[in-house]
Amino acid sequence: MNIDFSNPRKLALNNALLITALFLVLGMLHTFLFPAASGWWLIAGGGLVLFVFTNFLFRYTLEKFIYEKIRLIYKTIRNRKISKDNDKTSSYKGKTIETVYQEVAEWGETKSKEVEELKRMAKYRREFLGNVSHELKTPIFNIQGYVLTLLDGGLEDPSINKEYLLRTEKSINRMIAIVEDLETISQLESSELQLNLKKTDILALTREVMEFLEIKARKRNNNIYFGGNYEKPVYILADKERLRQVLINLIDNSIKYGNQENGSTKISFFDMDENILVEVTDNGNGINEADLPRIFERFYRTDKGRSREQGGSGLGLAIVKHIIEAHDQTIHVRSTQGVGTTFAFTMKKA
Ligand SMILES: Nc1ncnc2c1ncn2[C@@H]1O[C@H](COP(=O)(O)OP(=O)(O)O)[C@@H](O)[C@H]1O
Ligand SMILES: [Mg+2]
Known part of the structure; x- marks a missing residue:
């Protein structure tokens, strides 16, 4: 029975x-x-x-x-x-008890997923805080060193007093850059970001960014140029100021981490039906295959010492990726050792 x-x-x-x-x-x-x-x-x-x-x-x-x-x-x-x-x-x-059991089991499953997610977030927060304090420590200790030297009599020594003040300023600028990047990333990650999408001429915007970075590029023997004879405006739908951040960071990276003797930064646009593909290519040493998948992570650097010395927070590419994805678009990187690196992203045509 x-x-x-x-x-x-x-x-x-x-x-x-x-x-x-x-x-x-x-x-x-x-x-x-x-x-x-x-x-x-x-x-x-x-x-x-x-x-x-x-x-x-x-x-x-x-x-x-x-x-x-x-x-x-x-x-x-x-x-x-x-x-x-x-x-x-x-x-x-x-x-029936079966249904009840099923629902309770489902509930348990959801709860354990939630707990996992919370644990992951807690870990992320811990790591993030650790990274932040680590990043800020370097410039703070530098400033402390310069100030102490100046107080210890350096102030009267004309061979170092101005130099140390200039270095102090540099460290302060670095701290400001880090804090600004932190602010941007926390804004982007808490999805507070409201994009101000407008029809934008990316060609004109890129010209502005090139001008903005011209002095820095010249100092580093880097030549920024277009990969084609672009004359007509290239209209896309974007948040202009956010897109400016993207271009600045990619071009700035090419200057900082690209070829230091005879560097070049090529910017190209390609028509792809609904989208415009934007490429920023340098002729630097390239990025290791092992580093490539991690390059967009927050605080990730391939060459830690050099990157810090260059004044980067390691947040630039994470911010870039967030901005591109907020536009529902994608960004990719490809790199060949000894040949160079290309960052390519899409933007919707307007
Ligand atoms: N064009 C490039 N060529 C080689 N390495 C690069 C290039 N762009 C980025 N990188 C590497 O990726 C890391 C992350 O870049 P980013 O997030 O912009 O940080 P930051 O510029 O603050 O150091 C850099 O520290 C550098 O090691
Ligand atoms: Mg950068």
């Missing part, structure tokens, strides 16, 4: 039937062995009473002591789910 355990009513009914059947069999046996006129009626009546009574008793105890408890557990979970999902249609009524 297949006993249905999923519902207390069915279970009670099953049990009552079993007991009644047992009573009937015993009763029949007894009447058979010791026949009496009223025997069969007694058995039938007793069986009926026994069935009704045991059915009621089982149902009552099961519902009262077991099912009620499960319901309490279910309700607690359900209420939490409802308050979260805003799903008020569901109720416990008429549900």
